[in-house]
Amino acid sequence: MTGNTAQREPVHIWSHAGILVIDKPRGPSSHEVAAWVGRMLGCQVGHSGTLDPQVSGVLLVMLGNAVRLAPLLLQHDKEYVCLMRLHGTVDRARIDRMAAEFTGRLYQRPPRKSAVKRNLRIREIWKLEILDFDDRLVLFRVQCDAGTYIRSLCHHMGLALGVGAHMQELRRTRSGTFGEESMHTLHDVQDAAIAARDGDRTALAAMILPVDAAVPDLPIVVVRDSAIDAICHGAVLAGVGIVSCMEFGKDQTVAVLSQRKEFICLGQALVPSGSFRPGETGLVIAPTTVFMSPGTYPRGWTKSGKEFPEKKKQEKTPGTAVQKKPWKFAGIPRPSSGKKTGGPDSPQPGRKPVKKPDRQFRKKRYH
Numbered sequence: 001m002t003g004n005t006a007q008r009e010p011v012h013i014w015s016h017a018g019i020l021v022i023d024k025p026r027g028p029s030s031h032e033v034a035a036w037v038g039r040m041l042g043c044q045v046g047h048s049g050t051l052d053p054q055v056s057g058v059l060l061v062m063l064g065n066a067v068r069l070a071p072l073l074l075q076h077d078k079e080y081v082c083l084m085r086l087h088g089t090v091d092r093a094r095i096d097r098m099a100a101e102f103t104g105r106l107y108q109r110p111p112r113k114s115a116v117k118r119n120l121r122i123r124e125i126w127k128l129e130i131l132d133f134d135d136r137l138v139l140f141r142v143q144c145d146a147g148t149y150i151r152s153l154c155h156h157m158g159l160a161l162g163v164g165a166h167m168q169e170l171r172r173t174r175s176g177t178f179g180e181e182s183m184h185t186l187h188d189v190q191d192a193a194i195a196a197r198d199g200d201r202t203a204l205a206a207m208i209l210p211v212d213a214a215v216p217d218l219p220i221v222v223v224r225d226s227a228i229d230a231i232c233h234g235a236v237l238a239g240v241g242i243v244s245c246m247e248f249g250k251d252q253t254v255a256v257l258s259q260r261k262e263f264i265c266l267g268q269a270l271v272p273s274g275s276f277r278p279g280e281t282g283l284v285i286a287p288t289t290v291f292m293s294p295g296t297y298p299r300g301w302t303k304s305g306k307e308f309p310e311k312k313k314q315e316k317t318p319g320t321a322v323q324k325k326p327w328k329f330a331g332i333p334r335p336s337s338g339k340k341t342g343g344p345d346s347p348q349p350g351r352k353p354v355k356k357p358d359r360q361f362r363k364k365r366y367h
Contacts, residue, residue, distance in 0.1 A: 011042045012043065013042050013043070013193055014063060014196075016064055017062075019060060019069075019208070019213060020184065021060060021183050021184065022058075022061050022184060023059075023180075023183040025056055026053070030051050031050075037061050037189060040189055041189075041204075043063050044064060045061055045067070046062045047061050051172060055170045058174060058178055058179065066291070072215065073214055077126065077146060078148065078172060079141065079179075081131070082153075085136055085137055085165060086161065087136070088136070088163025089136065090161050095161070099128045099129070102125060102128055102160075103126075106122070110149055114149070123145045123147060124144065125153075129141045150170055189207065191203070192207055212261075219245065219248040219273075221237075222258070224243055228258055228292065229296070229297050229300060231264055231287055232264070232265075232292050235287075236286050237284055238281060239276045239283075242278040242279070247273050248269050249269065251268060254266070265290040267286055268285065269285055270284060271284055
């Protein structure tokens with residue numbers, strides 16, 4: 001093995017689930033940035049909320065089995081800072097009125113250059129604030145639903161102003177609860193990975209956030225240690241295994257934690273929290289996404305020792321050969337069971353001979 005080949009082999013530096021907030025630069029795509037992080041740390045990665053190559057800002061990279069959080073992270077609301085260029089001169093008062101009109105529920109169709117179908121959709125703009133205005137350049141901050149296209153928003157605002165407009169620059173400043181204060185550049189990740197490879201994992205561990213940081217708004221259910229391994233194997237959580245819980249409704253997503261505040265899984269509530277008390281019997285939460293590995297906690301449940309007769313295997317005594325039925329291999333007639341039956345060519349009593357269907361009723365086959 002040559003030295004160049006050894007350098008190309010991935011080094012597994014990080015093997016736990018976690019979330020890394022990357023400051024995506026302009027130029028590479030979101031897939032390329034996530035792939036670079038995975039190559040640096042030597043682990044499975046995924047990203048949430050795709051950014052266009054010319055857009056910078058917050059990009060969530062999920063490490064390990066934290067990629068199971070992708071459906072949840074994709075629903076987080078977003079915040080952007082956009083620089084819009086108008087195609088004509090407009091006074092500041094009209095722009096402020098237009099920002100107020102574009103706050104609320106809007107119809108949007110994805111741009112032609114997009115990775116989704118161009119179906120008409122409804123998105124909500126929570127807040128649209130004009131930060132600065134200089135001739136034909138307008139700088140604004142927008143808080144919106146996931147899946148909102150700021151490029152389309154700029155185009156529609158330009159049409160409403162009667163002069164036309166386009167998006168010149170865009171930066172994502174927040175995704176859910178993750179903002180610019182928790183971002184790290186690719187250079188910072190590379191330096192931390194090299195230090196971790198040399199034995200110092202302090203900088204890398206400080207960058208990677210735990211999985212439960214992505215679900216701070218979900219109701220929390222704390223369970224006993226004896227119920228954790230069963231949950232990791234997919235068992236439905238009963239009220240007996242619950243120590244405490246917040247208020248939640250039926251079919252609501254909850255976060256299941258251990259008594260040490262370790263994140264176990266996400267689950268769906270089968271009953272509302274007001275219909276039971278911790279320690280009572282009855283099924284309460286069905287796990288949907290499990291993050292803790294089985295065997296982390298000792299097993300607190302036992303397997304049933306019941307054996308079913310139809311599943312028992314015949315025990316073979318050593319030295320005893322299996323008796324073969326001779327009539328299956330030789331031309332020996334099978335012994336009679338006491339019933340009078342005819343020969344092999346004679347029709348069975350009580351059965352009518354099989355009659356072949358006529359040619360005109362046969363199904364036609366097309367080749």
